[in-house]
Amino acid sequence: MAARVVVAFAVASAMFVAVSGQKFNAIFSFGDSMSDTGNLCVNGPPAGLTLTQPPYGETFFGHPTGRAVAGATALDAGFFHDRDIPGAGSKGGSDFRRGANMAIIGATTMDSGFFQSLGIGDKIWNNGPLNTQIQWFQQLMPSICGSSCKTYLSKSLFVLGEFGGNDYNAQLFGGYTPEQAAGQSGTIVDGIGKGVEQLIGLGAMYVVVPGVLPVGCFPIYLTLYGTSNAGDYDQYGCLTRFNTLSSRHNSLLQAKVSSLQSKYPWARIMYADFYSHVYDMVKSPSNYGFSTNLRACCGAGGGKYNYQNGARCGMSGAYACSNPSSSLSWDGIHLTEAAYKQIADGWVNGPYCHPPIMS
Numbered sequence: 130m131a132a133r134v135v136v137a138f139a140v141a142s143a144m145f146v147a148v149s150g151q152k153f154n155a156i157f158s159f160g161d162s163m164s165d166t167g168n169l170c171v172n173g174p175p176a177g178l179t180l181t182q183p184p185y186g187e188t189f190f191g192h193p194t195g196r197a198v199a200g201a202t203a204l205d206a207g208f209f210h211d212r213d214i215p216g217a218g219s220k221g222g223s224d225f226r227r228g229a230n231m232a233i234i235g236a237t238t239m240d241s242g243f244f245q246s247l248g249i250g251d252k253i254w255n256n257g258p259l260n261t262q263i264q265w266f267q268q269l270m271p272s273i274c275g276s277s278c279k280t281y282l283s284k285s286l287f288v289l290g291e292f293g294g295n296d297y298n299a300q301l302f303g304g305y306t307p308e309q310a311a312g313q314s315g316t317i318v319d320g321i322g323k324g325v326e327q328l329i330g331l332g333a334m335y336v337v338v339p340g341v342l343p344v345g346c347f348p349i350y351l352t353l354y355g356t357s358n359a360g361d362y363d364q365y366g367c368l369t370r371f372n373t374l375s376s377r378h379n380s381l382l383q384a385k386v387s388s389l390q391s392k393y394p395w396a397r398i399m400y401a402d403f404y405s406h407v408y409d410m411v412k413s414p415s416n417y418g419f420s421t422n423l424r425a426c427c428g429a430g431g432g433k434y435n436y437q438n439g440a441r442c443g444m445s446g447a448y449a450c451s452n453p454s455s456s457l458s459w460d461g462i463h464l465t466e467a468a469y470k471q472i473a474d475g476w477v478n479g480p481y482c483h484p485p486i487m488s
Contacts, residue, residue, distance in 0.1 A: 153285050153286045154227075154281055154284045155273070155285040155286070156287075157228055157229055157230075157266060157285060157286070157288070158229075158287075159232055159259065159263070159266070159287070160232035160236060160288070160289070160290045160291050160339075161235060161292065162232075162234040163290075163291045163294075163463070163464075164230065164232040164291075165232045165236075166232070179441050179442060179444050180443055184443070184448075184449040225269050228285075229269055229273070231257075231262035231263075233257035233262070235257070236258060236259070236262065236292070236295060237259070237292070237299065238258065238293055238296050238324075239259075239296055239316070239320050240260060240261075241256075243316070247300065247303070247305075247313075252303045253299055259321070259324045263327050263328065266331075267331070270331070278331065278332050279332040283332050285335070286337070286486070287335060287336045287337065288336075288337045288339070288401075289321070289325060289328065289337065289338050289339075290321065290338060290339040290401075291339045291342070292317075292320075292321050292339075293321065293340075293341045293378055296313070296317045297344075297378070300313065306370075307370040307374040308370070311374050311377050314377050314378045314381055317378065321382060321385065322385045322389060325338060325386075325398065334395065334396045334397060335397050335399075336396065336397070336399065337476065337486065338386055338400055338401065339400075339403050340375075340378065340379035340382050340402060340403050341375045341378050341379060342375060342403045342404060342407050343367060343371075343372045343375050343404050344371050345368035345369060345370070345371030345375070346366075346372065346423060347458065348423060348424065348458055348461035348462075349436055350371050351366075351367075351368060351423060351433075352437070352438075366423050367408075367411065367423075372408075375404055382400065383400050386399075386400045397484075399482050399485075399486060400482070401481065401482045402483065403481075405481060406472055406475050407464070407472070410422065410468060411423070417457075417468075417471055418454065418455065418467065419455055419457050419467070419468075420455045420456070421455065423457075423458070424456070425442070425456075425458045425459070425460055425461035426453045426456035426458060426460070426465060427442035427447060427450070427461075428440065428441065428442055428460060428461055429441075429444075429448070436461035441460065442459070442460035442461070443460075453466070453467070455467075
């Protein structure tokens with residue numbers, strides 16, 4: 130993606146989320162594939178990107194949209210009540226005063242130099258880390274709020290992430306162990322904290338900061354790092370070492386959010402707990418209407434997880450299950466629209482955002 134900025138969400142003012150009875154002026158989103166609505170494809174789909182192929186998009190839009198899901202993301206499904214949120218490829222007519230989405234698939238917290246220093250610079254394949262996304266937002270600010278940005282942004286909602294997942298993916302897929310990757314957690318969390326402070330410096334007062342997911346429960350990890358040792362798994366079939374990495378990150382991030390809240394008492398900084406909610410879906414899938422929890426809906430190869438790197442969703446030989454809403458995992462890497470709807474509700478109304486957005 131070039132240095133051009135993304136287009137705004139086309140959302141009517143009546144759809145704005147309220148906090149303590151207050152309606153937001155706008156919603157601004159930053160992050161990775163959990164919230165990208167098409168930004169990676171703004172200049173045309175990158176070669177080999179499978180999510181530009183069916184069956185992506187089939188359950189909501191009827192065609193691929195650049196979202197890494199069969200339908201809507203958590204932001205689409207929860208905050209905007211199933212309204213279409215145009216991605217960065219939309220042309221003209223955008224009103225940035227109502228919101229904008231800077232999220233891009235593959236985004237990391239850290240800049241490329243961090244990964245080069247670890248010897249894994251080749252694992253980073255787009256130019257949209259957190260700092261760059263904030264720069265894109267700053268480029269939009271004149272069209273959003275003119276000369277009165279502090280006031281306007283103080284009544285807007287900022288969703289900063291999920292960030293961190295791809296920072297760990299680069300290390301793990303580059304040969305690092307979960308324990309080695311955990312050694313970088315403090316640096317990554319500090320990077321997220323700096324992003325929060327940058328937004329507060331621009332005028333933000335309401336900031337949601339999501340943690341990372343229990344990746345040890347995801348089909349891609351279960352397939353690539355599976356072992357014959359039952360002791361490597363928890364009672365629900367998830368890889369313990371990888372979930373320990375996620376838990377360490379989230380523990381540090383919660384402490385960072387608490388510290389920032391003390392430093393900026395006039396702001397409302399909210400920790401969104403991706404991990405606990407998704408892990409509960411793994412533990413009790415039927416409570417959420419899921420019949421499968423560790424198996425990808427869309428993939429190839431069958432077996433316990435229905436995942437193959439050489440036949441991922443959107444590639445030849447892969448296919449989607451007949452009822453994606455009955456699955457927790459969409460493609461082995463991302464969640465289904467049904468799961469995202471549950472997550473959005475848990476953030477807006479609690480108990481998986483601390484404090485809840487609507488409290």
